[in-house]
Amino acid sequence: MACWKREPFALERYKQLFEEDWIEGQSDMVMGWDGEEEQHRESAWTTLEHYFRETPIKPDERPEAVEVCAEAELPGLPRLIGIIDLIRAGGRIVDFKSAAKTPDVDQLAHQNEVQTSCYALLYRDSTGRMEQDIELHHLVKTKTPKLVVTALGPMTDHQEMRLYRTIESYVEGMERQDFVPSPGLHCxxxxxxxxxxxxxGKELCPGAIAG
Ligand code: SF4
Incomplete structure (x- = not known):
C-alpha cells in the first residue's frame, strides 16, 4: 500500500502500524492468550518484518492495484466477484498466504488453481489484457520465518476450461441442493x-451448506 501511495519504505512506520492494528484488532473481542500475547505479537512481527526485508517487490515498484475488487460476466454462469491482494506492475497477480510449514511447491499450482484461475479471469475481464504471471507469496511462520515466492505463470487455456467446468458443476450442485460433505485435508x-x-445422511448437511 505504501508503494501504491508512493510513500518511502519505512520499516519503523510499518512496525508502528502493526502495533496499532494489533490493539485495534482486539478492541471488540476477548482473546484467550494464556499469558502468551507478547510471544505471539513478537512472532507475528518477526514474520512480517521478514517479508518486508525479503520481498522481491522493490520499494519503488508501483503496483497496478492493491486489494482490488473485480467482477466478470461469465457466459451462462453467475457473475464472478473477487478481491485480488495485489497486482504488480506489468500485470503480475499476487496472492499472499501464510503457512505453518514450507509449502510443497509441486502441489501449489493444483491446490490453488481454482482461486488463481478466477483471479486471471477477473484481471482479463477488467483490463482487456492477459496477466503476465500469477505469484503466490507464502509467509512461513516457522521459528525462523521464511518467504516462498512461487511463480505459476499465466492461466493456460486448459486451466480456463477446467475452471468453467468446475463452476458449472458447482452451480448444478447448488440448483439441486446437492449439499454433501467432501471430507479431505481442507477440513x-x-x-x-x-x-x-x-x-x-438424510437431511441436508448444515456444514456443507454453510461451507
Ligand atoms: S463442510 Fe467442512 S468439515 Fe465438512 S467436508 Fe466440507 S470442509 Fe470438511
Whole structure:
C-alpha cells in the first residue's frame, strides 16, 4: 500500500502500524492468550518484518492495484466477484498466504488453481489484457520465518476450461441442493466441522451448506 501511495519504505512506520492494528484488532473481542500475547505479537512481527526485508517487490515498484475488487460476466454462469491482494506492475497477480510449514511447491499450482484461475479471469475481464504471471507469496511462520515466492505463470487455456467446468458443476450442485460433505485435508481449517460431523445422511448437511 505504501508503494501504491508512493510513500518511502519505512520499516519503523510499518512496525508502528502493526502495533496499532494489533490493539485495534482486539478492541471488540476477548482473546484467550494464556499469558502468551507478547510471544505471539513478537512472532507475528518477526514474520512480517521478514517479508518486508525479503520481498522481491522493490520499494519503488508501483503496483497496478492493491486489494482490488473485480467482477466478470461469465457466459451462462453467475457473475464472478473477487478481491485480488495485489497486482504488480506489468500485470503480475499476487496472492499472499501464510503457512505453518514450507509449502510443497509441486502441489501449489493444483491446490490453488481454482482461486488463481478466477483471479486471471477477473484481471482479463477488467483490463482487456492477459496477466503476465500469477505469484503466490507464502509467509512461513516457522521459528525462523521464511518467504516462498512461487511463480505459476499465466492461466493456460486448459486451466480456463477446467475452471468453467468446475463452476458449472458447482452451480448444478447448488440448483439441486446437492449439499454433501467432501471430507479431505481442507477440513482441518473448516469452521463448520462440528455441524458437518453431526450430519445424519438424510437431511441436508448444515456444514456443507454453510461451507
Ligand atoms: S463442510 Fe467442512 S468439515 Fe465438512 S467436508 Fe466440507 S470442509 Fe470438511
Amino acid at each position: 482441518s481449517s473448516c469452521e463448520f466441522y462440528q455441524e458437518c460431523r453431526r450430519w445424519n
